Amino acid sequence: MQEENIKxxxxxxxxxxxxxxxxxxxxxxxxxxxxxAAILVNTCAVTAEAExxxxxxxxxxxxxxxxxxxxxxxxxxxxxxxxxxxxxxxxVIKNQDKMRLNAYLDxxxxxxxxxxxxxxxxxxxxxxxxxxxxxxxxxGCNHKCAYCVTRLLRGPAVSFEYEDILKDVKSAIKNGFxxxxxxxxxxxxxxxxxILISDLxxxxxxxxxxxxxxxxSSMDPASPEIFKIIDLIYSDHRMMPHMHLSMQSGSDTIxxxxxRRHNSETVRxxxxxxxxxxxxxxxIICGFPGETEELFNETLKLARETKPIKxxxxxFSPRPGTEAAELxxxxxxxTSKKRVKIISDLADNFRKxxxxxxxxxxxxxxxxxxxxxxxxxxxxxxxxxNLIPTKTVCRVKLTEIKENAFIGILI
Numbered sequence: 001m002q003e004e005n006i007k008x009x010x011x012x013x014x015x016x017x018x019x020x021x022x023x024x025x026x027x028x029x030x031x032x033x034x035x036x037a038a039i040l041v042n043t044c045a046v047t048a049e050a051e052x053x054x055x056x057x058x059x060x061x062x063x064x065x066x067x068x069x070x071x072x073x074x075x076x077x078x079x080x081x082x083x084x085x086x087x088x089x090x091x092v093i094k095n096q097d098k099m100r101l102n103a104y105l106d107x108x109x110x111x112x113x114x115x116x117x118x119x120x121x122x123x124x125x126x127x128x129x130x131x132x133x134x135x136x137x138x139x140g141c142n143h144k145c146a147y148c149v150t151r152l153l154r155g156p157a158v159s160f161e162y163e164d165i166l167k168d169v170k171s172a173i174k175n176g177f178x179x180x181x182x183x184x185x186x187x188x189x190x191x192x193x194x195i196l197i198s199d200l201x202x203x204x205x206x207x208x209x210x211x212x213x214x215x216x217s218s219m220d221p222a223s224p225e226i227f228k229i230i231d232l233i234y235s236d237h238r239m240m241p242h243m244h245l246s247m248q249s250g251s252d253t254i255x256x257x258x259x260r261r262h263n264s265e266t267v268r269x270x271x272x273x274x275x276x277x278x279x280x281x282x283x284i285i286c287g288f289p290g291e292t293e294e295l296f297n298e299t300l301k302l303a304r305e306t307k308p309i310k311x312x313x314x315x316f317s318p319r320p321g322t323e324a325a326e327l328x329x330x331x332x333x334x335t336s337k338k339r340v341k342i343i344s345d346l347a348d349n350f351r352k353x354x355x356x357x358x359x360x361x362x363x364x365x366x367x368x369x370x371x372x373x374x375x376x377x378x379x380x381x382x383x384x385x386n387l388i389p390t391k392t393v394c395r396v397k398l399t400e401i402k403e404n405a406f407i408g409i410l411i
Contacts, residue, residue, distance in 0.1 A: 009037040011123045015054050016044025019183050022134040037118035038069045043076035047317035051076040055083045062087050064122040069115050073098040075153040131368040131391050132179035133172035141186040146259050149319040159192040178393045179213035179366050188223035198228035212393045215240040222261035230273050242378045247282040250302030251295040264302050271306040279377045281310035287336025288316045289327035309354050311347035313340040367392040380405035
């Protein structure tokens with residue numbers, strides 16, 4: 001067992017956003033240069049449930065691995081360190097220190113117990129097999145949305161140097177990834193040395209011609225850069241024709257109460273510029289304080305007008321320290337959950353409608369696992385035939401629809 005530990009046995013578990021998972025990969029590599037065995041848990045605090053799950057997981061890991069240091073970082077560890085400090089062998093690393101190796105080494109040296117022979121006895125969380133590589137381009141956020149605790153926990157927006165991003169992208173290509181996804185807390189705000197997010201995409205496509213597919217994780221609808229991204233999608237087929245918008249609501253009244261910077265007309269202009277050739281998905285918070293049935297119906301109306309093919313909807317969760325937690329007219333959680341189902345079902349119908357229009361067409365797909373691939377519009381395809389290696393980009397003909405996925409044949 002000790003011989004295995006010498007081989008840098010660093011296990012990771014991430015909660016919440018894809019950014020957390022990507023950061024965990026970086027931390028894992030960093031820790032492997034100096035620590036024989038440890039568990040890293042990158043926590044999430046976007047909702048009370050996410051925070052609860054993070055704490056539950058760390059307690060379970062501590063029981064199963066009493067001789068392993070468990071580094072707990074991320075937003076839940078930063079917001080509520082006391083939740084984890086009471087857990088044996090858990091060492092809290094706050095967000096501002098999570099990328100500093102010395103923070104982990106100092107935590108080990110100052111730990112109340114010594115880990116002379118660190119051992120990981122049980123770890124049942126397998127790392128996902130990624131078909132695409134996420135590349136972080138920035139961190140933090142400068143906006144003050146009434147509901148958001150992430151800004152408080154990750155700090156102000158910081159954009160990374162182009163050379164560092166370029167290095168990460170080239171490394172991903174070298175490792176066999178043909179689709180790159182640019183990610184961060186607020187990527188629409190990217191600004192470094194005169195380079196904005198649309199400029200960054202153009203430069204990467206020019207400087208790394210091996211990129212076959214470039215995608216953005218999530219965009220703030222208020223950013224005028226979205227229109228430049230739309231132009232880029234039309235001018236370079238490697239830019240994927242699907243955008244995820246951090247909408248949160250379709251009601252101007254609720255958007256104003258949230259302190260969001262866009263309104264419903266902004267979204268209409270975006271969709272009009274896309275001209276039916278680009279699909280969209282949304283984030284939506286259901287049951288924000290003051291959201292009456294009438295105001296929720298405004299969100300449904302906007303959805304019916306603009307037809308997003310996916311909606312990640314979730315009930316409002318008041319986070320301590322945010323303005324929204326103290327607002328009057330809090331909505332019953334059961335009502336919020338019902339609204340989640342209503343708007344999610346609506347988006348499912350839009351996706352089915354779009355999929356029917358795509359039948360019999362030929363599309364480029366990215367193969368993930370077990371011949372499940374993903375179209376440029378971010379829809380699953382089950383490819384019939386021999387097993388195709390993960391990460392492969394190929395062309396298929398879409399022959400039929402089963403449940404929420406296409407069936408396709410290799411061309």
